[in-house]
Amino acid sequence: MAWPDDFGTRFTLFVDTEEEFDWTAPFDSASRSTSAMAALPDGHKRLCEGGGAPVYLIDHPVATAPAAIDALREVVANGGAVGTQLHPWVNPPIQxxxxxxxxxPxxxxxxxxxxxxDTLTDEIARAFGTAPRIYRAGRYGIGPATARLLADRGYRIDSSMRSRYDYGGHGGPDFRAVGNHAFWLDRRAGLAELPLTTVFTGRVRAGGERLYRFLGEIPRGRGLFARTGMMARVAMTPEDMPLDDALEAIRVALGEGVRVLNFSFHSPSLTPGFTPYVRDAADLKAFYGWWDAVFALLARRNVQAASQSDLIVALDRIRA
Structure with missing residues (x-):
């Protein structure tokens, strides 16, 4: 899919906006607390001041919790947008x-x-007065029917594919062959795929997916290559991705001609103690420092944020 020339090179920030749960425990349909959402308005303000245009992909516990909805309404009033994230284990009907x-899913x-x-889409539309247009399957769990279901319900962007990652060992999809460029899932319906951006960095990054797979078969092979600057797989997220690696990944992605860099994180990371990535105040400070440095590099490279509206307008122009 070729973005319009005057669209430029842009970046997106899709936030997995979800309940808190124990990341080490089995899935539990009763884990529906959303107390971390109280930090969202301040977090949104900081991200926007840095140059971001976040889209909050919300799941059922968030979409049905009054305090969480109030926080999101404040965010929407200040330029944010709301989309959909489907965590099936907390999303009715649970059969x-x-x-x-x-x-x-x-x-x-x-x-x-x-x-x-349908349950989740209707809840979001009822809470915010407009139907969501961007979707992410929980755990990136897109399936053979997902694109058709989204197109039939008027969704315009899916962001369920995590470029270069494989969840097959857990029963999920394999995205190792998926690159970083947007593409049509259903051009007639106007439904596009915008994968989460992941690039290979390092001196032998040209080996790409084939080399990375080979390294996975060698005990500690990937870690050794990452530590020595030979090759690393870097996703566009502050969660478990060191800042220097992320900055180099941005440079690589731009050099490879990626027109839309897609960033992400989990909303509970805005409050210490709810994710493995932000355990305390020092981690939270580092989290925002990561974004400050990333936004500064993007600004120097003239890479501006793309809002939900920017993306959909561009898709309509491409499809016309």
Whole structure:
């Protein structure tokens, strides 16, 4: 998919806006606390001041919690946008066994995936007065029916594919062959895929996915290559991605001609103690420092934020 020339090179920030849960425990349909959402308005302000235009992809616990909705309404009033993220284990109707395989919504029977999507889409539309247009499957769990279900419901962008990652060992999809460029899932319906950006950095990064797979078969091979600057896989997120690696990944992505760099993080990371990535105040300070440095590099490279509206207007121009 070729973005319009005057669209320039842009970046997006899609936030997985979700409940808090124990990342080391089994999936639990009763884990629906959303207390970390209280930090969202201040976090949104800081991200926007840095140059971001966040889209908050919200799941069912967030979409149905009054305090969380109030926080999001404040964010929307200050330039934010709301989309959809489907965590099936907390999203009615819950008819499936709660297990790792079924945590990927695309693994569910099509009728059940559709019913969950309808429930969540309707809740978001009721809370915010407009239907969501951007979707992410929880755990990046897109399935064979997902694109059709999204197109039928008027969604315009899916961001369920995490470039260069493989979740097959847990029963999920394999995205190792997916690159960083946007592409059509259904051009007639105007539904595009915008993968989460992930690039290979280092002196032998030209080896790409084939070399990275080979290194995975060698004990500690990937870690050794990353530590010695030979090759690393770097996703566009502050969560478990060192700042220097992220800055180099941005330079690489721009050098490879990626027109839309897609960044992400989990909303509970805005409050210490709710994710493995932000455990205390020092981690939170580093989290915002990461964004400050990333936004500064993007500004120097004249890479501006793309809002939800910017993206959809550009898609309409491409499809016309």
């Amino acid at each position: 499936e066994a709660i297990c790792a395989t079924n945590s990927f 695309g693994n569910l029977p099509e009728q059940l995936e559709a019913a969950k999507l």
